[in-house]
Amino acid sequence: MSQFSLSVNGQQRSVDADPDTPLLWILRDHLGLLGTKYGCGKGICGACTIHFNGAAMRSCQLPVAAASTGQITTIEGLAKDGKLTAVQEAWIEEDVPQCGYCQSGQIMSATALLTRNPKPSDEEIDSAMSGNLCRCATYTRIRKAIHTAATS
Ligand code: FES
Numbered sequence: 001m002s003q004f005s006l007s008v009n010g011q012q013r014s015v016d017a018d019p020d021t022p023l024l025w026i027l028r029d030h031l032g033l034l035g036t037k038y039g040c041g042k043g044i045c046g047a048c049t050i051h052f053n054g055a056a057m058r059s060c061q062l063p064v065a066a067a068s069t070g071q072i073t074t075i076e077g078l079a080k081d082g083k084l085t086a087v088q089e090a091w092i093e094e095d096v097p098q099c100g101y102c103q104s105g106q107i108m109s110a111t112a113l114l115t116r117n118p119k120p121s122d123e124e125i126d127s128a129m130s131g132n133l134c135r136c137a138t139y140t141r142i143r144k145a146i147h148t149a150a151t152s
């Protein structure tokens with residue numbers, strides 16, 4: 001066990017863990033941030049997507065020892081002072097979620113996409129979002145919501 005200081009959603013958090021513990025389990029089990037989901041644990045499904053220094057990253061693939069070097073943002077850290085982001089508002093407007101399980105990862109990937117590409121094409125959206133799987137097949141509404149957020 002080692003102690004790590006993590007910057008999570010703008011706050012410094014201290015955790016005791018084995019250095020190779022995936023950040024996903026630190027967020028969920030140590031810090032109680034349950035918005036980040038476990039799907040495959042292998043970097044394939046995107047359910048565990050967070051932002052690390054502003055870029056979308058699979059938290060199941062990021063050891064806590066590496067995570068302590070950067071800024072971590074989870075779905076809980078997107079809204080500021082109770083105000084939802086344009087992406088979150090678009091998700092509501094387009095009624096995107098079905099079961100909802102994959103949606104925090106989808107929103108984190110979509111947010112990172114719009115940060116680096118504010119007006120993505122359908123092809124750019126499909127490419128950027130291809131690593132986020134949805135067993136409910138909400139892909140059409142996800143793409144529509146990203147366009148809605150891009151024009152808001
Ligand atoms: S749980 Fe991390 S990519 Fe599936």
Ligand code: FES
Pocket residue numbers: 097098099100101102103133134135136137138
């Ligand atoms: S909304 Fe059910 S898995 Fe995506």
